[in-house]
Amino acid sequence: MMLIVDDRGNTYLIKGDADFHTKYGFLGAEQLKKAKPGSVLEANTGRRFHVLNPNVTDFVQKAKRGPQAMTLKDCSLIAGYTGLRSGSRVVEAGTGSGVLSIFLANIIAPAKLVSYEIREDFAGIATKNFEKFGIKNIEVKNKDIYLGIDEKDLDLVSLDLAEPWLAVPHAKKALKVGGYLSSYSPSISQSKKLVDALGEDFQQETFETLKREWKMDAVRPHTQMLGHTGFLTVARLLSR
Ligand code: SAH
Numbered sequence: 001m002m003l004i005v006d007d008r009g010n011t012y013l014i015k016g017d018a019d020f021h022t023k024y025g026f027l028g029a030e031q032l033k034k035a036k037p038g039s040v041l042e043a044n045t046g047r048r049f050h051v052l053n054p055n056v057t058d059f060v061q062k063a064k065r066g067p068q069a070m071t072l073k074d075c076s077l078i079a080g081y082t083g084l085r086s087g088s089r090v091v092e093a094g095t096g097s098g099v100l101s102i103f104l105a106n107i108i109a110p111a112k113l114v115s116y117e118i119r120e121d122f123a124g125i126a127t128k129n130f131e132k133f134g135i136k137n138i139e140v141k142n143k144d145i146y147l148g149i150d151e152k153d154l155d156l157v158s159l160d161l162a163e164p165w166l167a168v169p170h171a172k173k174a175l176k177v178g179g180y181l182s183s184y185s186p187s188i189s190q191s192k193k194l195v196d197a198l199g200e201d202f203q204q205e206t207f208e209t210l211k212r213e214w215k216m217d218a219v220r221p222h223t224q225m226l227g228h229t230g231f232l233t234v235a236r237l238l239s240r
Helices: 029-034 056-062 072-081 099-108 120-132 164-174 188-201
Strands: 002-006 011-014 020-022 025-027 040-042 048-052 090-093 113-116 138-141 154-159 175-185 202-207 231-237
Touching: 011 020, 011 056, 056 072, 056 099, 072 099, 072 175, 072 231, 090 099, 099 113, 099 120, 099 138, 099 154, 120 138, 154 164, 164 175, 164 188, 175 188, 188 202, 188 231
Parallel strands: 090 113, 090 154, 113 138, 154 175
Antiparallel strands: 002 011, 002 048, 020 025, 040 048, 175 231, 202 231
16 A cells, blocks of 8 residues: 655555546656655646555554444544553454544554454445455454453453443453453443442543644644544553
8 A cells, every 4th residue: 555645735645556546637657656655646637646665553543444443533532542552352242344444453463453343234344444455453252241251351442332331341351451442432321320330440531522623824724624523431440
């Protein structure tokens, strides 16, 4: 995969093995095949396109997104607030389109992320995304996490599903003491049920974040913004 950035800041993630058309001009397959990271290509319109190596933030933003794929800001907060690092032992559910999975797997590599997904069709979409981006350290399990977690001694159980409270008893057994449970829910009533289920054994906080971008030529915020994504609960196991 290669990342193409045009002089207006638009980005395109492409294989680079065929002609590529944008509304600002077209790049030929021969031109793309010869390109390396750092190359600057000139389209038929005279516009310039930069070639870069893509990284995980490009994958998160460009992955084929099914319903409810997580945004980069929420992925980042989960990793930041749980202190994720290379080698961390992580289980997540559900896989969905695998956007959060890609983000987490990139951080914990060479450790393997285990991702539970109840729906085989979603597991299929996610697996295609992982193959496309060359991400190998993710194992998708076609299993219901509400019935149990096979893994033990985990640093993080990351939940993004409708009834996270049903996974709490299993997470409690699977986590290290001091390990984290994170949960992302679009509705605060889901967060409330989760928090009630966590009880006294976890230190916890629930929050949402609003990312407001600024139009720097006019030095004011953009008129439109993404008003709501989800609420995050981050909880740390104190004792069992
Ligand atoms: N974080 C994902 C989106 C998850 S959407 C992303 O960034 O792309 C929620 C997913 O949880 C759906 O695919 C759904 O099928 C799955 N799911 C729901 N209940 C589940 C359960 N009990 N066990 C495993 N997966 C479950």
